[in-house]
Amino acid sequence: MTEYSIxxxxxGKNYGDFQALDGISFKIRPGEIVGFLGPNGAxxxxxxxxxxxxMAPSKGRASVCGxxxxxxxxxxxxRIGYLPESVPLYxxxxxxxxxxxxxxxxxxxxxxxQEAIKKVVSLTGLTNMITRDIGELSKGYRQRxxxxxxxxxxxxxxxxxxxxxxLDPNQILEIRDLIKEIGKxxxxxxxxxxLQEVAAICDRxxxxxxxxxxxxxxxxxxxxxxxxxxxxxxxxxxxxxxxLGNLEGVISLEALEEKNHFRLETKDIAxxxxxxxxxxxxxxxxxxxxxxxxxxxxxxxxxxxxxxxQRSDLAESVEREEEE
Amino acid sequence: MKNxxxxxxxxxxxxxxxxxxxxxxxLFLLITGSLFWFDYFREINxxxxxxxxxxxxxxxxxxxxxxxxxxxxxxxxxxxxELLMTMPISDFQIVIGKFLASVTLLMVVFxxxxxxxxxxxxxxxxxxxxVWAGYLGLILLASSYAAIGIMASSFVKDQVVAxxxxxxxCFGLFLIEKFGGNPTGTSAxxxxxxxxxxxxxxxxRGVIDVRDVFYYFSxxxxxxxxxxxxxxxxxx
Numbered sequence: 001m002t003e004y005s006i007x008x009x010x011x012g013k014n015y016g017d018f019q020a021l022d023g024i025s026f027k028i029r030p031g032e033i034v035g036f037l038g039p040n041g042a043x044x045x046x047x048x049x050x051x052x053x054x055m056a057p058s059k060g061r062a063s064v065c066g067x068x069x070x071x072x073x074x075x076x077x078x079r080i081g082y083l084p085e086s087v088p089l090y091x092x093x094x095x096x097x098x099x100x101x102x103x104x105x106x107x108x109x110x111x112x113x114q115e116a117i118k119k120v121v122s123l124t125g126l127t128n129m130i131t132r133d134i135g136e137l138s139k140g141y142r143q144r145x146x147x148x149x150x151x152x153x154x155x156x157x158x159x160x161x162x163x164x165x166x167l168d169p170n171q172i173l174e175i176r177d178l179i180k181e182i183g184k185x186x187x188x189x190x191x192x193x194x195l196q197e198v199a200a201i202c203d204r205x206x207x208x209x210x211x212x213x214x215x216x217x218x219x220x221x222x223x224x225x226x227x228x229x230x231x232x233x234x235x236x237x238x239x240x241x242x243x244l245g246n247l248e249g250v251i252s253l254e255a256l257e258e259k260n261h262f263r264l265e266t267k268d269i270a271x272x273x274x275x276x277x278x279x280x281x282x283x284x285x286x287x288x289x290x291x292x293x294x295x296x297x298x299x300x301x302x303x304x305x306x307x308x309x310q311r312s313d314l315a316e317s318v319e320r321e322e323e324e
Numbered sequence: 325m326k327n328x329x330x331x332x333x334x335x336x337x338x339x340x341x342x343x344x345x346x347x348x349x350x351l352f353l354l355i356t357g358s359l360f361w362f363d364y365f366r367e368i369n370x371x372x373x374x375x376x377x378x379x380x381x382x383x384x385x386x387x388x389x390x391x392x393x394x395x396x397x398x399x400x401x402x403x404x405x406e407l408l409m410t411m412p413i414s415d416f417q418i419v420i421g422k423f424l425a426s427v428t429l430l431m432v433v434f435x436x437x438x439x440x441x442x443x444x445x446x447x448x449x450x451x452x453x454x455v456w457a458g459y460l461g462l463i464l465l466a467s468s469y470a471a472i473g474i475m476a477s478s479f480v481k482d483q484v485v486a487x488x489x490x491x492x493x494c495f496g497l498f499l500i501e502k503f504g505g506n507p508t509g510t511s512a513x514x515x516x517x518x519x520x521x522x523x524x525x526x527x528x529r530g531v532i533d534v535r536d537v538f539y540y541f542s543x544x545x546x547x548x549x550x551x552x553x554x555x556x557x558x559x560x
Binding site: 049052053054055056073074077078080082084086088089090091092093097101102104105106107149 | 326327330331333334337338341342402403404406407408409410411412413414558559
């Protein structure tokens, strides 16, 4: 057994002129649940399609369970389960017949097929739907059939492309619980643009934007990262900003959506807090350190300014290397 | 091998649980049957299936594309092919399994036409040798058209486009010998050799020549290889 279940090195993919993936690298250990996060067109689905051997990368390499996705594609395909974003199923088949077909193609031995179907059907809550035509199922049940086919052969790696999109809140919770359940033993990668979802399920988040990895960290790690860059205080006043912006050490003042709430950006939180209490205490209702929401983190990481800052960092380091 | 069987089984069941199989069977029997029985009761001075074997290739040029048009195009459109391609099954097995399913359906159709020769044989001595040869020719011809249909289906996502492309090709191959006029000279022989109908009529005459069989096998192999390459090209 290799140490990592997924290794991606400098992976790139071009569709004609369009660069969908621009040299991404990451490694995932067995048993990790990793969330792919990013706006539409960030390269999430492309990465998944390469990992599942549906497409070949334009550059770089990727391996799953130690097998290269291009050179040993069949070995990889034996070890993964995949649910594409559109949940493609054969609408004219019965749920049972469909799962049986998948079990056959997935090379589950014939004496174990019934058992495997039974197990996966009860795990995904499809027991009552098994004789229905897939075409008649609601979106939530379709999604479950999609999940069932992805895990029926108990693969080492499960790749789910937006498994909760288009579901109602109850269904989303059920699918999340299911992913958590599966993720106890298997490596799971799933993509989403719902931020609470990653926080609820994942050990680790990989944020993609414009074909690059802009962050690869835990939720806490990402929060800390944003606080480091955008540290500050949230101040609630009695009435208006009352000259907070003019205090010494305040880099910028931002009025928040809520009335009389302001975010003060500063380098030294303790110093500013002291200053506010000394000079403005009669106007202050509350004062607390800024904790970025997931939305803030996401917006920051995928913003143009962050991207260009990263690029100039990269350019600088390249220049430095060249000078040396 | 097993995977081919699984795909074949799925497609065959899909044919017979959807209206497609029944429509194809009914229409084919309706058309060839009405022509056959019309002759049967009107002028029966020759105990032969020539009439049926003369018309069948023309109708097959339409029916074979009709049953194969969706085999890959729909799966591409729905995305089910993407999912299938991420499973441990080769593109070749997918294509062959589907091809065999369409050939199976066509053979069921031919099975349903067996009352024609049996009715004829009640009237007198029927040359069964040429009848079986004719059916063998039909199967070869239908398989070639089915292979062409699958190839066309592998190119596009829209089954209407698929049937138009494959119908044009099948019909073109059926008609091509007619362009030659009276076959003299090399070019006319080439046209004749390319024609599906020319080889079919050779076989239906009761002479099973290796050259004619080879012709059909080459069409099947070439079409399926192109179809497989077209499916695989998604991976490149």
